[in-house]
Amino acid sequence: MKQPRIVKDLIQDQTASLTPADRQVSDVLLRDYPVAGLKSITKIADAAGVSTPTVIRLARKLGFEGFPELQDALRDEASARIKQPIRKHERWPEERGDSPRFRDFAEAVFDNLxxxxxxxxxxxxxxxxxxxxxxxxxxxxxxxxxxxxxxxxxxxxxxxxxxxxxxxxxxxxxxxxxxxxxxxxxxxxxxxxxxxxxxxxxxxxxxxxxxxxxxxxxxxxxxxxxxxxxxxxxxxxxxxxxxxxxxxxxxxxxxxxxxxxxxxxxxxxxxxxxxxxxxxxxxxxxxxx
Amino acid sequence: MKQPRIVKDLIQDQTASLTPADRQVSDVLLRDYPVAGLKSITKIADAAGVSTPTVIRLARKLGFEGFPELQDALRDEASARIKQPIRKHERWPEERGDSPRFRDFAEAVFDNLxxxxxxxxxxxxxxxxxxxxxxxxxxxxxxxxxxxxxxxxxxxxxxxxxxxxxxxxxxxxxxxxxxxxxxxxxxxxxxxxxxxxxxxxxxxxxxxxxxxxxxxxxxxxxxxxxxxxxxxxxxxxxxxxxxxxxxxxxxxxxxxxxxxxxxxxxxxxxxxxxxxxxxxxxxxxxxxx
DNA sequence: TATACGCTGTAACAAAAGCTACAGAATTGG
DNA sequence: CCAATTCTGTAGCTTTTGTTACAGCGTATA
Structure with missing residues (x-):
């Protein structure tokens, strides 16, 4: 249902249909991507020199419900980027007939380690x-x-x-x-x-x-x-x-x-x-x- | 004036003087560090199974004015980590001229698992x-x-x-x-x-x-x-x-x-x-x- | 020049986040 | 075992955030 969306790509795709104010906002977001977008909407609007509604309008244009949803997406991206390479093992071969219990267990162990x-x-x-x-x-x-x-x-x-x-x-x-x-x-x-x-x-x-x-x-x-x-x-x-x-x-x-x-x-x-x-x-x- | 503080170290240093509830919070923070701490205080408290004041108390114990200040520090860390992906995990060798023995060992274990x-x-x-x-x-x-x-x-x-x-x-x-x-x-x-x-x-x-x-x-x-x-x-x-x-x-x-x-x-x-x-x-x- | 239309900010507002004070619970020390 | 102390959650409060409605502005077009 809600698959992760990469905000940067969304901005890229829509770049043509963005208004000047939108662009100022997306500039701010992309400058220290994706962490810049994790501040409050007020700070972002301020940094971009626009009003807060403008930020919301951009979030909507990118397909989000509102600003918090955009922020969630950015947070997920930040988290994914920071995760250590050692953690990459978490991918699981789909075809294995393991019981979900075993799978969950093993994954928890990796996580713990x-x-x-x-x-x-x-x-x-x-x-x-x-x-x-x-x-x-x-x-x-x-x-x-x-x-x-x-x-x-x-x-x-x-x-x-x-x-x-x-x-x-x-x-x-x-x-x-x-x-x-x-x-x-x-x-x-x-x-x-x-x-x-x-x-x-x-x-x-x-x-x-x-x-x-x-x-x-x-x-x-x-x-x-x-x-x-x-x-x-x-x-x-x-x-x-x-x-x-x-x-x-x-x-x-x-x-x-x-x-x-x-x-x-x-x-x-x-x-x-x-x-x-x-x-x-x-x-x-x-x-x- | 405002020198960057590494939250993880602050927690480490104080680990002995933390209460059980504090520990549950820091556990949540460290689990998906530093991004987990960028959610709202309510979400964090919820995830840790404690009340919001407990989160604030932890922030104060770590030397911050309040929760938002703690969050600022975490955001800076996240930003820093993402900017230099290479230096991420390299606190190991740099610290004391340590060989990356531990890291190699850990990676071998992951592979074995x-x-x-x-x-x-x-x-x-x-x-x-x-x-x-x-x-x-x-x-x-x-x-x-x-x-x-x-x-x-x-x-x-x-x-x-x-x-x-x-x-x-x-x-x-x-x-x-x-x-x-x-x-x-x-x-x-x-x-x-x-x-x-x-x-x-x-x-x-x-x-x-x-x-x-x-x-x-x-x-x-x-x-x-x-x-x-x-x-x-x-x-x-x-x-x-x-x-x-x-x-x-x-x-x-x-x-x-x-x-x-x-x-x-x-x-x-x-x-x-x-x-x-x-x-x-x-x-x-x-x-x- | 008038006017339609999209862009943007202001202001007001509801929701939530963050914080404080307090009281009950748990723990410690005698 | 009880008193003192520490820990922690609840409830209520203030502040900030995210949002909406609306009006002004600028531009394009007739």
Missing amino acids: SATIDRLDPATFDKIARVLNDRRRRIFLTGGRITRSNADYFYNHLQIIRPGVTLLSQSPNVWPQYLLDMNGRAVLILFDVRRYERDLARLAQLAKDRGAVIILFTDQWGSPISKIADHVVNAMIEVPSSWDSTIAINLIIEALIAEVQSRRWDAAKDRIEALEDMFKSTRIFRKKP | SATIDRLDPATFDKIARVLNDRRRRIFLTGGRITRSNADYFYNHLQIIRPGVTLLSQSPNVWPQYLLDMNGRAVLILFDVRRYERDLARLAQLAKDRGAVIILFTDQWGSPISKIADHVVNAMIEVPSSWDSTIAINLIIEALIAEVQSRRWDAAKDRIEALEDMFKSTRIFRKKP
Whole structure:
């Protein structure tokens, strides 16, 4: 029904039938296209040196209901132009027999990923990578009910890359003993998305009190731990599901792993090779007779 | 006098001192940045699910006189971005002499996701969802060294949605006892990506012999288990890193969770509600009236 | 020169946007 | 548990915006 119209083309097409005043308006619109048209009608009329009704008349001539509709079209164009190239993946092959649910889901994930990347402060990423790269630091990780898997995944890799990495036990009642080891050299990596968990907040506070560096992975709204964390990564987690998606968190985790590993390749290499050897020599599981 | 302020940075800087409602607004603003903020205050408030005064309060917190001033800043940013399309995403390298490693990584992930979706047969997806949805079946999950976390993540959700879900212990030497329970009604979900593990293959064969349905999540090349698996999902895992990326696998997992949950909402609902009651977690988000 | 007609601005007005004050709700701290 | 504090929405208000009606102006044509 209402397909997107490119205002610039509409002006081009009608250029012949435009009156002098119309032209002054369209000049203004095209000069800083399409953003100029996103100001108020008064400002535009002013900038063009015409009256506001003239602007409305132009909008009508271009086929819009009124000025706000013209503005909507311009806003859409601005949005489309600004969207990162990375977002272009959103096009979907039509012929695929996917259920619309799957399609919507996947599209939401793409959306979340680009928004998360967009929102991530490069400096934060860099600082986190630097902290993780510091061999003198001890690293502790834990997460909430769901995000525990993310912590686990991160731990899995970190622990291979560098020494001094610990995944906290799942039960909060044994956390205090880990706290003993958390001094100014410690780093506590926490995962806390909505349905924020009190235990995690308490742990964070205690660790902070002992001087640990807190790195938090949370959602777009931010766990209460944000207030005391040294570095915060906000990931978009909403998808059309009754569950949240932690894929954006995973992206940052994997990117961090890649970053840390590449910064200290030599050191990590030895550890990995040693590990490979050990895995080869322990084969416990045997086929049963 | 009026130096241009980058709204995104202002939000980033203040992120800790923002209230939940503020965050919902900033979330909307950042999602389609900066164009989303060029709509009327009413529309924005609506989209964020908050009242208009909240939007004004956020604008003030960010240091603006009122909403129109915030909007002016956003408009300037939009204009600037459109004028220099090349410099758009390049805050990455410029910032600190950072290599565009992160960007390359992210782009590889996007490619992997699209390719994985492309390659995934909708019928396979459907069949897997159907199997998972069958309450009479018992479900067992396990993965390899790295993919164990993925199995864990899947388990976490499945176990909440439906009964009869078991995550195999990490050590292969206790696997045989699980095999006792794997009959024709059993489903074994395996994760095996390159550096394919022999133990997993053996487990798969034994389970198959006992009549279990095998669902395999593997990489683009395919674990040897592919030959005997009933359903196989191939995910693209290569990224510019010395590690592989399991994000594409996660996407399919999450999509399956969403699918299964929505197919049997009633049954799952009770379980989840019961669980919610058991967990005492902070309630941050209010339901909209 | 008269007059018809399109172009444009002025002025008045309805709609909406933006803002303020206040009170109820939620959260925090004792 | 209650008091203090913070957060947030409602209702009402002012301002601005978008719109309409109309009248003046200029030009073209008879």
